[in-house]
Every structure is written in structure tokens, then in C-alpha cells.
Amino acid sequence: MNLKAVVEDTDTRTGRIFNLAIQALIVLSLVSFCIETLPALSSISRKILYVIEAVTVAIFTVEYALRFYVADSRIRFVFSFYGLIDLFAILPFYISTGVDLRSIRVFRMLRLFRIFKLLRYGKAIQRFRDAFIDIKEELVVLFTATALAIYVASVGIYYFESAVQPDKFGSVFHCMWWAIVTLTTVGYGDAFPITLGGRLFTGLILVVGLGLIAVPSGLFASALAKADRD
Amino acid sequence: MNLKAVVEDTDTRTGRIFNLAIQALIVLSLVSFCIETLPALSSISRKILYVIEAVTVAIFTVEYALRFYVADSRIRFVFSFYGLIDLFAILPFYISTGVDLRSIRVFRMLRLFRIFKLLRYGKAIQRFRDAFIDIKEELVVLFTATALAIYVASVGIYYFESAVQPDKFGSVFHCMWWAIVTLTTVGYGDAFPITLGGRLFTGLILVVGLGLIAVPSGLFASALAKADRD
Amino acid sequence: MNLKAVVEDTDTRTGRIFNLAIQALIVLSLVSFCIETLPALSSISRKILYVIEAVTVAIFTVEYALRFYVADSRIRFVFSFYGLIDLFAILPFYISTGVDLRSIRVFRMLRLFRIFKLLRYGKAIQRFRDAFIDIKEELVVLFTATALAIYVASVGIYYFESAVQPDKFGSVFHCMWWAIVTLTTVGYGDAFPITLGGRLFTGLILVVGLGLIAVPSGLFASALAKADRD
Amino acid sequence: MNLKAVVEDTDTRTGRIFNLAIQALIVLSLVSFCIETLPALSSISRKILYVIEAVTVAIFTVEYALRFYVADSRIRFVFSFYGLIDLFAILPFYISTGVDLRSIRVFRMLRLFRIFKLLRYGKAIQRFRDAFIDIKEELVVLFTATALAIYVASVGIYYFESAVQPDKFGSVFHCMWWAIVTLTTVGYGDAFPITLGGRLFTGLILVVGLGLIAVPSGLFASALAKADRD
Numbered sequence: 001m002n003l004k005a006v007v008e009d010t011d012t013r014t015g016r017i018f019n020l021a022i023q024a025l026i027v028l029s030l031v032s033f034c035i036e037t038l039p040a041l042s043s044i045s046r047k048i049l050y051v052i053e054a055v056t057v058a059i060f061t062v063e064y065a066l067r068f069y070v071a072d073s074r075i076r077f078v079f080s081f082y083g084l085i086d087l088f089a090i091l092p093f094y095i096s097t098g099v100d101l102r103s104i105r106v107f108r109m110l111r112l113f114r115i116f117k118l119l120r121y122g123k124a125i126q127r128f129r130d131a132f133i134d135i136k137e138e139l140v141v142l143f144t145a146t147a148l149a150i151y152v153a154s155v156g157i158y159y160f161e162s163a164v165q166p167d168k169f170g171s172v173f174h175c176m177w178w179a180i181v182t183l184t185t186v187g188y189g190d191a192f193p194i195t196l197g198g199r200l201f202t203g204l205i206l207v208v209g210l211g212l213i214a215v216p217s218g219l220f221a222s223a224l225a226k227a228d229r230d
Numbered sequence: 231m232n233l234k235a236v237v238e239d240t241d242t243r244t245g246r247i248f249n250l251a252i253q254a255l256i257v258l259s260l261v262s263f264c265i266e267t268l269p270a271l272s273s274i275s276r277k278i279l280y281v282i283e284a285v286t287v288a289i290f291t292v293e294y295a296l297r298f299y300v301a302d303s304r305i306r307f308v309f310s311f312y313g314l315i316d317l318f319a320i321l322p323f324y325i326s327t328g329v330d331l332r333s334i335r336v337f338r339m340l341r342l343f344r345i346f347k348l349l350r351y352g353k354a355i356q357r358f359r360d361a362f363i364d365i366k367e368e369l370v371v372l373f374t375a376t377a378l379a380i381y382v383a384s385v386g387i388y389y390f391e392s393a394v395q396p397d398k399f400g401s402v403f404h405c406m407w408w409a410i411v412t413l414t415t416v417g418y419g420d421a422f423p424i425t426l427g428g429r430l431f432t433g434l435i436l437v438v439g440l441g442l443i444a445v446p447s448g449l450f451a452s453a454l455a456k457a458d459r460d
Numbered sequence: 461m462n463l464k465a466v467v468e469d470t471d472t473r474t475g476r477i478f479n480l481a482i483q484a485l486i487v488l489s490l491v492s493f494c495i496e497t498l499p500a501l502s503s504i505s506r507k508i509l510y511v512i513e514a515v516t517v518a519i520f521t522v523e524y525a526l527r528f529y530v531a532d533s534r535i536r537f538v539f540s541f542y543g544l545i546d547l548f549a550i551l552p553f554y555i556s557t558g559v560d561l562r563s564i565r566v567f568r569m570l571r572l573f574r575i576f577k578l579l580r581y582g583k584a585i586q587r588f589r590d591a592f593i594d595i596k597e598e599l600v601v602l603f604t605a606t607a608l609a610i611y612v613a614s615v616g617i618y619y620f621e622s623a624v625q626p627d628k629f630g631s632v633f634h635c636m637w638w639a640i641v642t643l644t645t646v647g648y649g650d651a652f653p654i655t656l657g658g659r660l661f662t663g664l665i666l667v668v669g670l671g672l673i674a675v676p677s678g679l680f681a682s683a684l685a686k687a688d689r690d
Numbered sequence: 691m692n693l694k695a696v697v698e699d700t701d702t703r704t705g706r707i708f709n710l711a712i713q714a715l716i717v718l719s720l721v722s723f724c725i726e727t728l729p730a731l732s733s734i735s736r737k738i739l740y741v742i743e744a745v746t747v748a749i750f751t752v753e754y755a756l757r758f759y760v761a762d763s764r765i766r767f768v769f770s771f772y773g774l775i776d777l778f779a780i781l782p783f784y785i786s787t788g789v790d791l792r793s794i795r796v797f798r799m800l801r802l803f804r805i806f807k808l809l810r811y812g813k814a815i816q817r818f819r820d821a822f823i824d825i826k827e828e829l830v831v832l833f834t835a836t837a838l839a840i841y842v843a844s845v846g847i848y849y850f851e852s853a854v855q856p857d858k859f860g861s862v863f864h865c866m867w868w869a870i871v872t873l874t875t876v877g878y879g880d881a882f883p884i885t886l887g888g889r890l891f892t893g894l895i896l897v898v899g900l901g902l903i904a905v906p907s908g909l910f911a912s913a914l915a916k917a918d919r920d
Contacts, residue, residue, distance in 0.1 A: 030381065034402035037388060124367040137814040138914060146437070151720065158727060172724035180433045184440055186417035187876035189649050203870045207836070210874055211907040217441040218678070218911025221448025224368060225456070226915070260611065264632035267618060354597040376667070410663045414670055416647035419879050447671040448908070451678025454598060455686070490841065494862035497848060584827040606897070640893045644900055646877035677901040681908025684828060685916070 004070040007063075022063060029056045057093040064090060130230075131223035142216050146183075149209040153179040156205065160198035165191075183209045234300040237293075252293060259286045287323040294320060360460075361453035372446050376413075379439040383409040386435065390428035395421070413439045464530040467523075482523060489516045517553040524550060590690075591683035602676050606643075609669040613639040616665065620658035625651075643669045694760040697753075712753060719746045747783040754780060820920075821913035832906050836873075839899040843869040846895065850888035855881075873899045 006014045032052045035041075041049075064086045071077035078087070132139075154175035161169035168191040169175050178191045182202065193199050236244045262282045265271075271279075294316050301307035308317070362369075384405035391399035398421040399405050408421045412432065423429050466474045492512045495501075501509075524546045531537035538547070592599075614635035621629035628651040629635050638651045642662065653659050696704045722742045725735075754776045761767035768777070822829075844865035851859035858881040859865050868881040872892065883889050 033385075034406075037392070037401040038403070039396070039400050124371050127368070128371060135918070138817070138918070141814050141818060143437070155723075162727070166729070170729050171727040173728070176724075177429050177433070180436060181417070181422075182876055184436045185415045185645065185875045185877075186412055186436065187415075187419075187647065187871070187878045188417045188422040189419035189877075189879035190422055192871075192878040192880055199867050203867070206870060206874045206876065207833070210903070211910065213440070214444065214904065214907035215911050215914070217444035218448050218681070218908045219914055220441065221445050221452055221678070222911055222915040224445070224449055225452040228365070228368070263615075264636075267622070267631040268633070269626070269630050354601050357598070358601060373667070407659050407663070410666060411647070411652075414666045415645045415875065416642055416666065417645075417649075417877065418647045418652040419649035420652055443670070444674065447674035448678045448911070450671065451675050451682055451908070454675070454679055455595075455682040458595070458598070493845075494866075497852070497861040498863070499856070499860050584831050587828070588831060603897070637889050637893070640896060641877070641882075644896045645875045646872055646896065647875075647879075648877045648882040649879035650882055673900070674904065677904035678908050680901065681905050681912055684905070684909055685912040688825070688828070 003066065007066045007070050022059075025056050025059060028052065032056075053093065057090050060086070060090045127224065127227040130227040131220060134223045134227070135219050138219055139216055142212065142219075145212055146209075149205070149212055150176060150179045150183060153183060153205045153209065156201050157193060157198055160195050160201055161193050164195055164198075179205075182206070183213055185210065233296065237296045237300050252289075255286050255289060258282065262286075283323065287320050290316070290320045357454065357457040360457040361450060364453045364457070365449050368449055369446055372442070372449075375442055376439075379435070379442055380406060380409045380413060383413060383435045383439065386431050387423060387428055390425050390431055391423050394425055394428075409435075412436070413443055415440065463526065467526045467530050482519075485516050485519060488512065492516075513553065517550050520546070520550045587684065587687040590687040591680060594683045594687070595679050598679055599676055602672070602679075605672055606669075609665070609672055610636060610639045610643060613643060613665045613669065616661050617653060617658055620655050620661055621653050624655055624658075639665075642666070643673055645670065693756065697756045697760050712749075715746050715749060718742065722746075743783065747780050750776070750780045817914065817917040820917040821910060824913045824917070825909050828909055829906055832902065832909075835902055836899075839895070839902055840866060840869045840873060843873060843895045843899065846891050847883060847888055850885050850891055851883050854885055854888075869895075872896070873903055875900065 005012050006018050008015070029052070032049050035045075036049050067083070067086065068074055068077060077083045154172050157178060158169060158172050158175045161175075162171075169178065174191075181188055181191070183205070193202050235242050236248050238245070259282070262279050265275075266279050297313070297316065298304055298307060307313045384402050387408060388399060388402050388405045391405075392401075399408065404421075411418055411421070413435070423432050465472050466478050468475070489512070492509050495505075496509050527543070527546065528534055528537060537543045614632050617638060618629060618632050618635045621635075622631075629638065634651075641648055641651070643665070653662050695702050696708050698705070719742070722739050725731075726739050731739075757773070757776065758764055758767060767773045844862050847868060848859060848862050848865045851865075852861075859868065864881075871878055871881070873895070883892050
């Protein structure tokens with residue numbers, strides 16, 4: 001029987017159906033995970049969610065066994081990137097039922113790794129990888145520059161605002177939160193300078209630092225357009 | 231009589247005048263719709279607005295009848311994209327006068343479809359369509375990545391903030407609202423992390439996720455510049 | 461005497477000095493205008509500011525007279541773009557001293573037109589003009605699309621939030637303020653949706669509308685880079 | 691002994707190790723500086739931080755002496771950009787121990803100059819420099835335009851809001867703070883227009899001014915992509 005073609009191949013009809021079904025199941029498990037966190041959930045809802053969880057994990061376990069069975073090199077599959085992610089997606093369920101039930105929640109965070117499974121089945125992603133590799137050096141420089149800008153902004157605002165607003169700008173670490181929220185232009189409004197010096201400094205930092213933070217996306221878009229042309 | 235040239239053709243002088251007049255009427259009806267929602271509106275104002283509404287709908291009805299009359303294939307016109315929109319623009323008025331008057335408001339939302347009529351008369355739009363088709367695949371990947379970023383951000387912040395701020399980060403769905411408002415850098419300030427872990431996580435998510443959200447517009451601008459050159 | 465070379469020519473040494481001095485004076489008058497608005501200003505400060513104002517206007521008047529005198533066609537200078545701006549920059553001062561002193565403030569707004577004088581002396585501006593002309597059509601489409609996005613967002617949020625928050629989303633016009641503040645990602649936090657429907661709608665509008673608003677700058681940057689290459 | 695190769699050369703193995711160690715030490719001193727600002731710090735922590743400070747400054751002093759010793763022209767090294775920065779990085783420590791201990795904090799701000807040391811060892815930075823030089827003229831025009839936009843926005847909002855909100859829009863300088871926070875889309879929410887005129891004006895300014903502020907980063911990204919290609 002051509003089991004390998006069904007599990008690993010996404011070009012054949014049965015292979016596509018199998019893999020699309022797995023993807024749908026991953027989305028279902030991600031959604032049910034969100035619903036579980038709703039505060040006022042009836043006992044019956046909790047039971048339904050548990051059944052969904054058990055069934056999806058069961059199917060994922062069968063899928064993992066199949067992938068393990070059809071792999072050319074089984075040992076390499078287990079320690080491959082996707083092999084480990086597939087394992088992490090089902091392991092928390094079995095561990096949690098054996099030990100404490102409360103600790104499940106933390107382990108379930110690993111469920112998110114199933115997302116990478118979804119990303120596996122995409123061809124345009126190659127172009128993103130090419131664009132990313134193309135500008136890797138520039139991104140490193142830009143992220144360093146951004147980190148330095150946040151540091152300078154934090155230290156600067158600390159000198160201007162720490163005396164007047166000790167609860168919000170009490171240490172350079174407090175100021176870093178402000179610097180990130182400001183330089184990304186999120187601006188929640190939970191912390192902002194009120195002294196004249198602090199406001200002048202913020203204006204200066206914004207004019208210089210803002211451009212810096214917007215450059216990576218522009219550069220990536222440019223590299224992506226180039227990868228598309230090639 | 232060359233009625234077809236007047237209604238469908240935007241190259242002849244009379245055709246241009248006819249279609250520009252219809253466009254002006256659409257804008258008028260959209261503005262009057264806004265004015266209707268003003269809370270303290272005098273009885274006389276309401277009457278004037280109703281007259282405007284009745285007159286525009288009457289003209290749109292005549293226009294629809296003309297378009298139906300001059301169409302090469304009448305059945306195809308009725309079920310075409312613009313044929314349906316033209317119908318939806320006038321239908322709510324007639325339905326509402328027959329049934330309940332309160333329910334008009336909800337149906338009037340459909341009036342907005344008249345906007346597409348305005349968009350019909352533009353030539354540069356073709357270039358936008360070309361640019362859009364050019365980067366369709368990349369947009370799908372980017373929107374998937376954005377959706378995943380919002381999911382990861384929501385689950386992550388839930389673990390850090392749900393215990394401390396149960397009213398604002400009570401479930402992953404509550405956290406999704408925060409994630410969207412934060413990653414789009416709107417930052418209303420109605421919900422923001424206050425724990426150290428939550429703030430570190432937000433900083434991390436912002437540095438990674440922000441670039442992601444800005445890439446589509448950069449890519450589209452690049453594709454549009456390319457479509458302009460060709 | 462070669463007065464024309466001094467006033468109109470920015471290539472000769474004296475011409476450069478004259479025009480740079482005028483520019484410095486414009487900046488001075490703009491700064492002094494800001495200082496005048498400070499609430500607690502001593503009587504002596506007010507007098508100094510008035511002297512600065514009187515002196516700068518006197519110099520600008522002499523400058524205007526000189527430009528008028530050396531112009532090839534005096535009638536064309538008076539009605540030229542910069543001729544009118546030069547006149548508007550000095551006229552309010554003379555009018556205000558004749559009539560009421562309170563009304564000066566409103567007229568002084570025109571002083572801002574002096575800024576265009578500053579812009580006159582720049583060569584790189586031509587490239588900006590080329591880039592702007594290059595993408596004019598696209599900008600018209602994008603601004604129309606943005607206006608429509610704001611309209612759709614305003615009407616949509618009105619249906620979701622007007623009943624719950626009548627003070628903030630009381631009419632479509634109120635909602636437009638929210639739509640502009642949200643779609644530009646400013647997000648003051650004075651108005652934000654609190655209903656589930658309103659939040660879902662906001663998320664949807666943000667994902668679609670945000671890209672739209674960022675495209676013009678990307679397109680302009682691209683056209684500017686192209687103008688630089690040519 | 692080939693001391694010069696170790697200190698100045700980053701191509702040899704020992705040279706790389708030496709310079710990487712110095713970089714690690716700079717990061718350590720920057721982090722310890724942040725920790726020092728934490729409000730509730732135990733006496734023992736303060737002592738540890740002082741020891742770290744003393745040791746790093748001692749190593750930096752030795753490093754400075756070495757760089758001075760191996761320099762081709764010692765007088766040129768002392769007055770070179772990096773020579774001065776290296777001196778500023780260690781000087782405050784020695785000055786502070788001689789005079790008052792409180793005033794250290796202000797001088798320590800100079801420590802941040804050590805960051806430039808980090809930037810010295812990067813090759814991709816050359817491309818950033820090329821891109822920056824390539825668009826220098828455009829950046830000057832854009833920063834002037836941004837400054838004018840902020841000025842116009844400030845004066846405009848002053849006329850609309852100063853009478854209604856004198857505490858937040860009391861002078862054009864107060865309005866400038868609002869203009870910077872708004873045009874950079876940070877939008878803390880500490881000051882926003884509440885009059886109809888002020889809101890219409892803000893909407894107008896945002897549509898025009900926002901694009902302006904986003905252009906520099908797009909332009910820089912474009913120039914960087916070009917520098918990468920060359």
C-alpha cells in the first residue's frame with residue numbers, strides 16, 4: 001500500500017486531502033484552546049472541549065505514528081524540526097493526564113507549535129526565506145540600532161522624568177517600557193513625559209528613532225519584490 | 231434615440247454629464263444618510279432629509295430602469311455585480327415603506343454599495359488591480375502570518391496578564407482585542423500589560439510583529455510602482 | 461547699481477547673504493509668534509515682541525518694495541504666487557493697527573505663508589515635484605479609497621456602538637472622528653468600541669484599512685527614489 | 691611583541707577575541723548602569739555594582755592606554771572621534787571619585803558613547819552610510835517639511851482648542867507637543883481636540899502630514915536596497 005504518498009506527498013489527491021484535514025484539525029484545536037479560557041464556561045461545554053481535545057490528540061498521535069513509520073530515516077525524523085514539533089503537540093496531553101491536571105495549561109502553550117505545521121504547506125514561503133536571507137545583515141544592524149535607540153531613549157527620559165513621576169519612570173527598566181511603547185508608536189497613554197525637557201527629548205527621539213523602526217519592513221518589502229521578479 | 235450612449239458610455243459628452251450627475255447624487259445620499267443619524271434633529275430637518283432620500287431613490291430607480299432597458303443582455307445585467315448593487319441601493323427604500331419603519335436603518339447599510347458605482351468610473355484602478363494580482367500570493371502568506379502573530383500574542387499575554395487583570399485579559403478572545411489594537415500600533419490605552427513578564431513579552435512581540443504588519447503596504451506600493459512603469 | 465542680482469539672484473555672494481538674512485528673519489518672526497501665545501507673559505516681554513514684529517514687518521515691506529521694483533513685469537509679480545504670499549505676510553500688520561487690535565490674531569495666521577518663502581530656495585524640491593506628478597493619479601485613487609474606508613468604518617461602528625456609547629458614537633459624524641483617529645493608528649483612547657460586534661468590526665477594518673493608508677507614503681518614496689535615479 | 695595587531699586588528703584571532711571581550715564588557719557596563727537606577731536596591735547590590743563599575747573602568751583605562759601606545763600618531767588618536775569617546779567613557783569615574791559622589795549620575799550619561807565603539811566593528815554599516823549619503827538632500831527637505839507641518843499643526847490647533855482647553859493647548863508650544871505626539875501617531879491620549887473645528891483640522895492634518903512622516907523610512911529602505919545591489 002502506498003501509505004507514504006498519502007502522508008508525505010502533497011501533490012497526489014489523497015495526500016492533499018489528508019494534509020488539508022490535518023490542517024483543519026489544527027485550526028479546530030487552536031480555536032477550542034481559546035474557548036477553554038473563557039471564564040464562565042458551563043460544565044457541559046468543558047466536557048465537549050475535552051472530547052474535542054482528546055479526539056484531536058488521538059488523531060495527531062496516529063498521524064505522528066504514520067509519519068514515523070513511512071520516514072526514510074526514522075531516527076532523523078524524530079529529531080528533525082517538524083518531527084519534534086509534532087511530538088510537542090501531543091506530548092502535553094499524555095503527560096498532563098498522568099500527573100496534575102492544573103499544570104496542563106502551561107504545557108498546552110506548546111500546542112502553538114502546531115502552527116508551524118500549517119506553514120509547512122506553502123510554496124510562496126520560499127520567496128520570503130530568500131528575501132529574509134537577502135537582507136539578514138541589514139536586519140541585524142537595524143535591530144542593534146533599534147536596541148540602542150531604545151536604550152538611549154530610556155536613559156534620557158530617566159534623567160528628565162524619574163524625579164517628577166517616580167511611579168512611572170522609577171528606573172531605566174521602567175523607562176524601557178515607555179521607550180518601546182513610544183518608539184513603536186503604540187502610545188497606550190499609561191506613561192508619558194510631563195516635564196519640558198522630557199517632552200523636547202521625546203520629540204527629538206521620535207523624529208530620529210521612528211524612521212529607524214519603519215526601515216526593516218520597507219527593506220523587507222523591497223527584497224520581497226526583488227525575489228518575486230527573479 | 232441613442233439612449234445607450236448616454237447611460238453606458240462615459241466617453242461622449244452627454245454620457246459624461248449623466249454619469250457625473252449620478253455620482254454627485256450618490257455622494258449627496260451618503261452625506262444625507264450621515265446627517266440623519268444626528269441625535270437632536272428637528273422635525274423639519276427630518277422631512278427635508280426624507281424628501282432628499284425619496285428624490286434620489288426615484289432618480290436611481292429611473293437610472294436602474296434605463297440601464298436595464300439599454301443592456302445587451304437584460305438577464306445578465308440583473309445578475310451582474312453592478313446590476314445587483316444598483317438594485318440593493320434602491321430596494322431598501324421600497325421595502326421599508328411597505329413594512330416597519332424602524333427596520334429601515336439596518337437595510338440602509340446596503341446604501342453603501344453605491345460607493346462601488348463611484349469606483350466603476352476610474353481608469354487608474356486597473357493598475358491597482360494589476361498590482362494586487364501581482365502580489366496576491368505574498369498577501370495571503372502575510373495575512374496568515376499576521377493572524378498567527380495575533381494568535382501567539384493573545385495566548386502569550388493571556389498567561390501573563392489574565393491573573394492580574396481578569397477584566398481586561400479574561401480570556402484569549404479578550405486578549406485578541408488587545409493584540410489587534412497593539413500590533414496595529416493604535417494603542418487606545420484601554421488594555422495594556424502591567425506585569426514584568428507581560429511587558430517583556432509585549433516588547434518582543436512588537437519588535438517582531440510590527441514589521442510583519444507594515445510589509446503588505448510596502449509590497450503593494452512597490453508592485454504599484456512596477457505596474458506604473460509597465 | 462545691480463540691485464536685481466542682490467534681491468533675485470541666489471548664486472551671487474551678496475544675493476545669498478540677502479536671502480539667507482530674510483530666511484533667518486522669517487524663522488525669527490515665526491518663533492516670536494509662538495512666544496506671544498504664552499499665557500503668563502510680562503508687559504515688558506509683550507513690548508519686546510511687538511518691537512520684533514514691527515521691525516521684521518518693516519524689513520519685509522522694504523523687501524517687498526525691492527522685489528516689486530526689480531521685477532521684469534511688476535504686474536505679474538504682484539499677482540504671482542510668491543508675490544501674493546509676500547503681500548499677505550506684511551498686510552495683516554498694517555490692517556490691524558488701523559482697525560481693532562484683537563482681530564490681529566486671526567489675520568496673523570497668514571504669516572505662516574512666509575514658510576513658502578523658505579521653500580522657494582531649494583533645488584531638491586524639483587525632484588519632489590516630479591515624484592508627486594508621477595503618482596498623482598494613484599494618489600487620487602488612494603485618497604478616494606481612504607475617504608470611502610473612513611465612511612464605511614464610521615457607518616459600521618455607528619450601528620455597533622451608538623446604542624451603548626451614545627456620547628462618543630452618537631452620530632456618523634462622531635464616528636468619523638473615531639475612524640480617522642483609529643485608521644491613522646493615532647488611537648488617543650478617547651473613543652473605542654466596547655461591544656463584541658464593534659471590536660470584531662474594528663479588527664476587520666484595521667487589517668484592511670491600515671494597509672491602504674500606508675500605501676501613499678511607500679509609493680511616494682518609490683517615485684522619489686526613481687526621480688533621484690533619472 | 692605584536693601588540694598593535696591585537697588591539698587594532700580585528701582580522702587576527704587574538705585581535706577578534708580582544709575586541710569581542712571589550713564589547714561584552716561595554717554591554718555589561720550598560721546593563722549594570724540600568725540596574726543602578728532601580729529604586730529599592732540593597733546595600734550589598736550597590737557594592738557589587740560599584741565593583742563591576744570599577745573593574746570595567748580599570749579595563750577600559752588599560753585599553754585606552756594600549757590604544758594610545760600602539761597608535762601611529764598619538765596626538766591624532768587622542769583627538770580622533772573614537773579617541774575622544776574612549777576618554778569620555780572612563781573620565782567621569784575618575785572625576786566623580788575626586789569631587790562629589792552625587793554628581794556622578796549626570797556624567798555617566800556619557801557612558802552611552804561607548805555604544806559607538808560597538809558600532810565601530812561592523813561592515814554592513816558602510817552600506818547604511820552609502821544609502822544615507824545617497825538621500826541626504828531628500829532627508830533635509832523632508833525634515834524641513836515635517837518641521838513646517840508640526841508648526842502649521844500647532845498654530846492651527848491653538849486657534850481651535852486654546853479657548854476650550856487652556857491647560858492642554860495653552861500656547862503654541864503646548865500645541866507642538868500635541869502635534870508631535872499626533873503626527874508620529876503615538877497618540878498618548880493626554881491631549882486631543884474636542885471642538886468640531888479642531889477635529890476637522892486634525893483629520894486634515896493627519897491625512898496630509900502622516901504620509902510626510904512615513905516617507906523618509908521608505909526612501910531610506912529603497913536607498914539601502916539599491917546600495918545592496920551595487
